Amino acid sequence: MDLLLEGLLRALEMIASGDPEILEITWRTLRVSLTAVLISTFVGIPLGILFGLKRFPGRKILLVIINILMGLPPVVAGLWITILLWRSGPLGHLALLFTPTAIVMAQVLVSLPIIIGLTSSAFQQIDEKMILQIKSLGATKLQSLLILLNETRVSILAAIIAGFGRVIAEVGAAMMVGGNIRGETRILTTSIVMEVSKGNFDIAFALSFIIMTITFLITFCLTFLQQRSRKV
Amino acid sequence: MNTKKFLTTFYIGLLLLLLTACGSANNDTTEENQTETENKSEEQAEQSAEVKDLILSTTTSTQDSGLLDVLIPIFEEQHPYNVKPIAVGTGQALEMSVNGEADVLLTHAPASEQVLVDAGDVINYKRVMYNDFIIVGPSSDPAGIKGLEVVEAFQKVFDSSAAFASRGDDSGTHKKELGIWESLNITPSENEAYLETGQGMGNTLQLAAEKQAYLLTDRATYLAQADNLADMEIVVEGDEALLNIYHVMQVNPDKSDIINSAGAEAFVEFMISDEIQSIIEEFGKEEYGQPLFFPYSE
Numbered sequence: 223m224d225l226l227l228e229g230l231l232r233a234l235e236m237i238a239s240g241d242p243e244i245l246e247i248t249w250r251t252l253r254v255s256l257t258a259v260l261i262s263t264f265v266g267i268p269l270g271i272l273f274g275l276k277r278f279p280g281r282k283i284l285l286v287i288i289n290i291l292m293g294l295p296p297v298v299a300g301l302w303i304t305i306l307l308w309r310s311g312p313l314g315h316l317a318l319l320f321t322p323t324a325i326v327m328a329q330v331l332v333s334l335p336i337i338i339g340l341t342s343s344a345f346q347q348i349d350e351k352m353i354l355q356i357k358s359l360g361a362t363k364l365q366s367l368l369i370l371l372n373e374t375r376v377s378i379l380a381a382i383i384a385g386f387g388r389v390i391a392e393v394g395a396a397m398m399v400g401g402n403i404r405g406e407t408r409i410l411t412t413s414i415v416m417e418v419s420k421g422n423f424d425i426a427f428a429l430s431f432i433i434m435t436i437t438f439l440i441t442f443c444l445t446f447l448q449q450r451s452r453k454v
Numbered sequence: 455m456n457t458k459k460f461l462t463t464f465y466i467g468l469l470l471l472l473l474t475a476c477g478s479a480n481n482d483t484t485e486e487n488q489t490e491t492e493n494k495s496e497e498q499a500e501q502s503a504e505v506k507d508l509i510l511s512t513t514t515s516t517q518d519s520g521l522l523d524v525l526i527p528i529f530e531e532q533h534p535y536n537v538k539p540i541a542v543g544t545g546q547a548l549e550m551s552v553n554g555e556a557d558v559l560l561t562h563a564p565a566s567e568q569v570l571v572d573a574g575d576v577i578n579y580k581r582v583m584y585n586d587f588i589i590v591g592p593s594s595d596p597a598g599i600k601g602l603e604v605v606e607a608f609q610k611v612f613d614s615s616a617a618f619a620s621r622g623d624d625s626g627t628h629k630k631e632l633g634i635w636e637s638l639n640i641t642p643s644e645n646e647a648y649l650e651t652g653q654g655m656g657n658t659l660q661l662a663a664e665k666q667a668y669l670l671t672d673r674a675t676y677l678a679q680a681d682n683l684a685d686m687e688i689v690v691e692g693d694e695a696l697l698n699i700y701h702v703m704q705v706n707p708d709k710s711d712i713i714n715s716a717g718a719e720a721f722v723e724f725m726i727s728d729e730i731q732s733i734i735e736e737f738g739k740e741e742y743g744q745p746l747f748f749p750y751s752e
Contacts, residue, residue, distance in 0.1 A: 309712045310553050401540040419656035440542040
């Protein structure tokens with residue numbers, strides 16, 4: 223109980239005093255996670271729509287693979303990216319290992335399948351008749367796509383929220399490919415792991431409040447977007 | 455067909471977004487993102503050559519004790535390199551040199567290090583500092599090992615089936631512990647109360663305190679954490695067999711041209727310089743009442 227109060231007070235104190243290191247870590251966490259979610263969203267939604275609406279050979283196999291990857295353990299993603307980025311690995315000459323970019327790559331790898339998978343299932347649920355109706359009313363392809371996107375908005379935002387949740391919670395891969403380097407790749411989750419291993423439970427606890435606060439704020443905004451009443 | 459167009463539009467959008475989203479990111483991240491998408495890897499190679507990162511592969515004890523936070527800023531001020539300390543177990547740290555994944559190492563497992571020196575994986579191998587390992591255990595001392603010699607203490611822990619927490623992660627501390635068991639011809643896992651955590655020193659100390667187990671730890675990490683560890687105290691210390699020696703070495707630059715050998719050499723020189731040796735000697739004195747590391751260059 224004491225620890226809880228202490229941690230909460232410490233968190234408020236850290237935020238109020240504007241501890242530059244905490245601000246920097248929080249800012250980096252936001253930047254890395256949001257970049258990863260943005261990439262996953264802008265790649266994942268078109269692919270999800272494609273897999274949901276179009277029928278082409280190999281589609282089912284692709285969907286199986288995506289569904290498997292939705293459960294990809296972050297440490298596995300981290301390990302794969304590490305091997306890829308090693309100096310002796312295929313992308314070694316880019317010197318990307320232990321940079322924020324490497325963390326973004328790992329986070330895209332774990333969040334992209336979720337966004338593709340959830341988007342495609344939303345589009346698969348659209349009634350065929352509705353698509354016919356839109357066409358018969360003379361909508362252009364772009365117009366019908368916009369109508370369908372509006373129709374599936376709730377599910378698509380749910381996909382983005384799930385992807386964001388995966389990314390912000392991720393620690394194993396960020397530790398492995400980022401290396402938790404102070405001032406470069408240290409993010410909130412990896413600092414929590416480090417502070418716990420240092421025995422600084424109060425700081426770890428304070429950091430946990432900070433990460434929960436930013437998660438709350440972002441999820442709140444996304445949920446608000448999702449639940450906004452539909453304009454016809 | 456329209457889906458295709460739609461996809462293309464989205465990918466162009468994605469590119470633009472990457473540029474803007476990373477606009478605030480540090481320069482090399484942005485560059486790397488762009489060039490990666492645009493496939494201009496040659497340009498990238500040139501750029502990373504200018505960055506002059508120095509990957510320091512080291513053990514958790516140098517990070518968890520806070521020593522690196524003191525030394526690295528001094529080094530970066532004196533030299534044009536950006537040090538990236540990767541704090542892992544000594545096993546992994548040494549392995550990183552074999553593949554040329556790191557530039558310079560700071561580790562504490564002399565026997566394993568010697569293998570790398572002999573194989574030519576590392577060069578410029580220099581002694582830096584030492585502290586000592588200690589056996590920490592419950593204040594009640596259930597196995598009655600207080601004040602014994604290390605070897606006797608280990609034997610008694612095993613004979614009395616007392617709980618013992620091992621790192622189990624191939625780290626320098628773990629290697630040291632296994633060496634002691636081996637010298638006694640004991641298989642520690644035959645003791646049912648023997649735990650392998652597979653985690654760093656800090657976590658293992660906390661686990662040992664919860665389980666009231668004995669463990670072998672380096673003094674620096676223990677002192678830094680002693681306040682958090684209820685009912686635990688040093689039971690065996692000061693035995694010569696428990697010396698914990700740290701060496702610094704640079705990875706053989708012949709392994710790959712990406713290795714920053716100039717930076718690595720500068721770091722080795724830096725660690726054994728008189729200035730840094732005296733900083734190491736003073737480190738932790740104020741906070742813990744005794745130094746965490748002792749200078750020990752050749």
